[in-house]
Amino acid sequence: MNKVTCVTLWLLVIGGLQGCLALADTEPQLPAVVQSPRLQSLAELDAQTPASRALKIHGWKSPSGGKVLFIRTPELPMFDLHVSFPAGSTRDGQHSGLAATTFSLLNEGVPGKDLSAIIETFDGLGAKTKMSIEQDRASLSLRSLTAIDKRDPALLLFTQILGQPLLTDEALVNVKKELTNILKTQQQDPESQITQAMIDLLMAGHPYAQPVFGTEKSLAALSREQVQTFHRQAYSAGNVLITLVGDLTLEQAQAMSLQVINALPAGSKMPPVIPVPRRQVDATSRHIERPLNQTQIMLGQPGVTPQHPDYMALRVAHMIFGEQKISSRLMTELREKRGLTYDVQLKNTLWEEGGTAVISLNTSPQFSEGAVKLVQSMYRDYLQTGPTQQELDDTLRQLRSSSALNSASNSQILARLVNINQYDLPLNLDFSIEQAQKLTVAQVRTALNKHFDADQWSVVTIGPTVEQQPLPLPTNEVPQSMCRAETGIVAS
Template structure:
């Protein structure tokens, strides 16, 4: 069976799983989309199994037998926070891993995975590096795919010629980020919120620091950071417990035992006024970030803060920021308050783009809205809607292996209780006063650091809000219509 036949079979199986057959009667029909909100979404019963290797590495596994495939995710705390005096060292080591293993270069590695119908991916951030493999579960596909996957982790060649190639790639990434207003603003915000902390360094280093990285440094970094002691394995798919355990043993065996890395120091809060920064760029829109330090994922207030900020700045059109800035004033297409989680602490970042002549007014409006929000807290209706949305989302995000894997990786990384719905259930008992109190404990309306990237222009008053925003999303005059 070739990879194309396998792909067709997977599509057919997936399609059949999504079909409901109604015998002897017409299928029920929805009279209103509101009926979907009224029906409780039911999550799949998914049991989490966990164990550790003798070296200390951790494994979490969920069996999902519906499709003959599996997803394997392996991570190490080997992100850019470990760079120290050599910014870009973690990224260079990470990028070299799939450049060559014994008997195969990058092209051969890619060709092998493609020939097996397997998908391989890798990612790096400040805290960690991660590698994922998706494969059919039958041994003729999974065995060679897993063998190559473990070679990438444990037996990379890390040659000088490949390092030269990687340095050029990193230099190109760095140059692109220097021209990307979103990357510029994000790096500036990290620098304002976490000055002097490893998280404030760019993940891919600088052109100067990358050029100075040597093969000896890369080899030493790989030996120290890619160990069985620090490996976290997450598995989801059509595997028995014995097969999952055997896979984890194979991954651990490919790595040196090593010892646990020293944890990244927590981010310290700096007293005084929140700093701001403007980056002058000739752009059609000004990119705006407002940021504050948040809490760690393990903090007792994390869930309450997540719910409170979802109401204020979530992706739904009904969030307070979207209602006021987009629906009523037409100042932006989208605005969102995002929480970034790191081992050393989290951040809360409000992100949007607007016309340059309104940038100052938008910042003041957002700050004023958050000040009012802290004083009043969410309404009971807003809280009920947010909790209902959380329940529905939890059920929907347990539909595929990839979605389950993402949630399980989060549990693995942050040492959370072995229950996919733990946070959702914890949120259901929240009250308006608890959400309000949690936000006031950790956030200050006067402590938003602000980063703007765009042109300096004369500022204009913000447009007044319209009253019928729910009915009119277009700000054009009534006589201006499409023909």
């Protein structure tokens, strides 16, 4: 085989990457690579705070108790309307799946229109709707042009879905079949299985552990009368949260929110969900046997709500440990140094009365136990030392930059405003970011040790039971180029 040599390829990517080429017979003399300083434009960005858009939040409450937040963005002739209710699975009570069934029936039919006609009408107006349900809330959204001939009919149909769903027996039968099929699919999906198993461990006995779509047995027992009663109670004018972003005047936004509220059933506010108690028992574990090529692993602990004074310190701490993709401590150790997994992340689930912090990864079955112990050991060290000042500085800079980027579109602004509305946060899009900029390493470390314990990770695994092997030893250095192959190995 011809002699092989490695030459530097200059790629048009920020930072410059290196690759390897196979060359024959000759070894040309290459100029020495000069280490140039960083681009001046990038250096200047470090000292600058990205400018955020001037977005004023308007807020008001209706006489019935419904809450409205609005931001005017006149750049495009469109608006986004988001409406949510305390109608998630935590409200099921003894009738598991009641909330999901009621939610699924909303767009099955309104006076004069069935599901097909509803879809056709929205399509003809160029409007888009979305629906979602989770533990706390059921949400529906409408995006439409602000032209009167598009806006008014779209809004009218949307309010009929919210306040005048037919909830027929025929539609109930169809929805039950659809939800039953979803449950059967989840029973075969490893991701759904491990996620529900982790919630069961962390939230045992609490309404948050209730399956969002109920069970096959509970769905079969639901009646139309139960659905109608739940709709009148949960989807009432006193329970609604309305969030508006778009090319509307304040007067137009107020009129639009009033139209939504007036279309809803009259009713009192739903009682709040009981707070998640501070866990006093030892961490637990569960293994689900499945013949998979890789073992899925989850480690979880209860977290805090977004309203908690320590929330931002914990968010920053966990960004450094496991949220920041490639730069996180978990990715550096488990992927870059040991090659144990393609991806590992720490994600925070936020609920109105609780939350979770969950570390998830896939790895070869023979390394599953060692990977769990390694993550636990890394977190124990992290609790003792906290982040470095450099890690904290880099993360705060990232948050400042993302704040401006995440206000570029109406949908991004809407998502941030919905969080403020749902969790009753201060009326300032940048409030959390501003809080974070004041954090010190000591404050972050104190918050971590106050709310988390290295020995309190509940663990769920799903995969085959195999003989365990020692983990691969870490490499001395993290590769800094895309050319990861050993010397002498060349792609052909």
